Amino acid sequence: MEKNLAKTYSPKDFEDRIYQSWEENKAFHAEVDENKKPFTIVMPPPNITGQLHMGHALDQTLQDVLTRWKRMQGYSALWLPGTDHASIATEVKVVEKIRAEEGKSKEDLGREEFLKRAWAWKEEFGGRINKQIRKLGSSCDWDRERFTMDEGCNKAVVEHFIRLYNKGLIYKGNRIINWCPVCGTSLSDAEVEHEDKPGKYWYFRYPAADGGEGIVVATSRPETMFGDVAIAVHPSDERYKDMVGTNVILPLVGREIPIIADQYPDPEKGTGAVKITPSHDPNDFEVGQRHNLEQLCCINPDATMTDMAGKYAGMDRYECRKAWVKDLEEAGYLVQIEEKVIPSGECYRCHNVIEPMISDQWFVAMEELAKPAIEVAKNGELTHVPDRFEKIYLHWLEEIRDWCTSRQLWWGHRIPAYYCDKCGEMVVAAEMPEVCPKCGDTHFHQDEDVLDTWFSSALWPFSTLGWPEKTKDL
Ligand SMILES: [Zn+2]
Numbered sequence: 047m048e049k050n051l052a053k054t055y056s057p058k059d060f061e062d063r064i065y066q067s068w069e070e071n072k073a074f075h076a077e078v079d080e081n082k083k084p085f086t087i088v089m090p091p092p093n094i095t096g097q098l099h100m101g102h103a104l105d106q107t108l109q110d111v112l113t114r115w116k117r118m119q120g121y122s123a124l125w126l127p128g129t130d131h132a133s134i135a136t137e138v139k140v141v142e143k144i145r146a147e148e149g150k151s152k153e154d155l156g157r158e159e160f161l162k163r164a165w166a167w168k169e170e171f172g173g174r175i176n177k178q179i180r181k182l183g184s185s186c187d188w189d190r191e192r193f194t195m196d197e198g199c200n201k202a203v204v205e206h207f208i209r210l211y212n213k214g215l216i217y218k219g220n221r222i223i224n225w226c227p228v229c230g231t232s233l234s235d236a237e238v239e240h241e242d243k244p245g246k247y248w249y250f251r252y253p254a255a256d257g258g259e260g261i262v263v264a265t266s267r268p269e270t271m272f273g274d275v276a277i278a279v280h281p282s283d284e285r286y287k288d289m290v291g292t293n294v295i296l297p298l299v300g301r302e303i304p305i306i307a308d309q310y311p312d313p314e315k316g317t318g319a320v321k322i323t324p325s326h327d328p329n330d331f332e333v334g335q336r337h338n339l340e341q342l343c344c345i346n347p348d349a350t351m352t353d354m355a356g357k358y359a360g361m362d363r364y365e366c367r368k369a370w371v372k373d374l375e376e377a378g379y380l381v382q383i384e385e386k387v388i389p390s391g392e393c394y395r396c397h398n399v400i401e402p403m404i405s406d407q408w409f410v411a412m413e414e415l416a417k418p419a420i421e422v423a424k425n426g427e428l429t430h431v432p433d434r435f436e437k438i439y440l441h442w443l444e445e446i447r448d449w450c451t452s453r454q455l456w457w458g459h460r461i462p463a464y465y466c467d468k469c470g471e472m473v474v475a476a477e478m479p480e481v482c483p484k485c486g487d488t489h490f491h492q493d494e495d496v497l498d499t500w501f502s503s504a505l506w507p508f509s510t511l512g513w514p515e516k517t518k519d520l
Pocket residue numbers: 226227228229230393394395396397398
C-alpha cells in the first residue's frame with residue numbers, strides 16, 4: 047500500500063489533535079517524586095487584560111524548551127501555568143466595556159455588581175489566553191492552573207499582609223503619593239513613566255510682607271501656588287541670608303508665608319529660591335516634615351482646584367493655570383517666562399500627567415525588606431544574566447522608598463483591615479472581627495481599597511505551591 051505525505055504541511059490537521067492527546071494522557075503532569083530531582087518553573091502569569099502577543103510567544107517558548115529538556119533528562123519537571131488579575135489594567139478595561147455597552151459607570155453598578163462583570167471578563171479572557179497557550183504547544187501542567195485571585199492566592203495575600211503588619215512593615219499613613227486623576231487611583235513609583243517634555247518655567251515675585259521687594263521664585267506648576275506654605279533657600283546662599291526668617295506675601299492670595307533655610311534648594315538652579323508645597327510635591331513634602339509646615343491641598347483627586355484656590359475653585363488644573371498666570375501677569379507679579387525641558391511623570395495606563403498628592407494610603411516599609419535582597423547580590427548568591435543588570439537592580443533597591451500599596455480600585459485583593467463603625471478602631475485580621483477591642487461594638491466595615499497587583503505577584507512562586515502551608519510541593 048502506498049502512502050503519500052501531503053505536499054504542504056497543514057498544522058491544523060495535527061497540532062490540536064496531538065496537544066489534546068498529550069493533555070488527556072497527562073503527559074505534562076508533575077508530582078513530587080522521591081526518585082527524581084525536581085525542576086520547576088512557575089509561569090509569569092499573563093494579564094487577563096486581553097490576549098497574548100508576540101512577547102508572550104517568545105517567553106513561553108523559552109520556558110517550554112527548558113521544561114521539556116529537563117523532563118527528558120529525567121527530572122520531575124513542573125511548569126505551572128496561570129493568569130494575573132492585573133488590578134488597574136483590567137479594571138480600566140471592564141469600566142470601558144460597561145460604559146460602551148450599558149452607558150453606566152462602575153459607581154452606577156455598585157461594587158458587588160461591578161465585581162460580577164469583572165469575574166465574567168476573567169472567564170472570557172482567561173479562557174482565551176489558556177487556548178492560546180495550548181496553541182503554542184506549551185508543556186505546562188493544566189491540573190495545577192492558578193489565578194492570582196483564586197482562593198489559595200487570596201489566603202496567601204491576607205496572611206502575608208497580616209504578618210508584615212504585625213512586624214510593623216506595613217503601615218497606614220498620610221504621605222505623598224503618585225495620583226492619576228483619570229484612573230482615580232494611587233500608583234507606585236514603578237507605575238509612573240518619566241519623560242522630559244518641552245515646558246515653561248514662570249518666574250513670579252512674592253513681595254516682602256514689610257513692603258520690600260521680596261523674592262523671585264520659578265515654577266513649572268503655577269497652579270500649585272495656592273498650596274504654598276514657605277519659600278526655601280539654601281543656608282549658604284549669600285543673596286538671601288538676611289531674608290531668612292522674614293515673611294513674603296503669596297501674590298493675589300495675600301497669605302503670608304515664611305522664608306526658611308533648608309538643604310534642598312540648589313543655589314545654581316533658577317533663582318535659588320523655591321516655593322514649598324508639601325501637599326503636591328514629594329521633595330517639598332520632605333522639607334515640610336523637617337520644618338513642621340502645614341499641608342494645604344489645592345488640587346482635588348479629579349484634578350480640579352479645591353476651595354484653597356479661591357475664585358479658581360472647581361476649574362481644571364490646566365484651565366486654572368492659564369487664568370491664574372494671566373491674572374498674575376496683569377497684576378505685575380510675572381517677572382519672566384523661560385522655555386525649558388521639564389521632567390514629566392505620566393500614568394503607565396492612561397498616559398495622563400500624574401499629580402503628586404498627599405493621601406491616606408497603605409505603605410510597605412521597604413528599607414528592611416531591601417537589605418537581604420541587596421546582600422545576596424553583593425555576596426554572589428544571586429547573579430544576574432547579563433551581569434550589567436546587577437547595577438540597575440542594586441540602584442533600585444538602594445534608592446527605594448516606601449511602597450504605596452493601596453489602590454482606589456475594586457478589582458483586586460481587598461485590604462484585610464476593618465474599622466469599628468462606632469469608635470473607628472482599626473483591626474487587621476483575616477476575617478471581619480466580631481467585637482471591637484476598644485469599645486465593644488459589633489459593627490465593622492472593611493477598608494475600601496485593594497492591594498497593588500504586585501503584592502500578590504510577589505507571592506506567586508510560593509502561593510501556587512501551597513504557601514503559607516508547608517506543603518511537600520513547596
Ligand atoms: Zn491613569
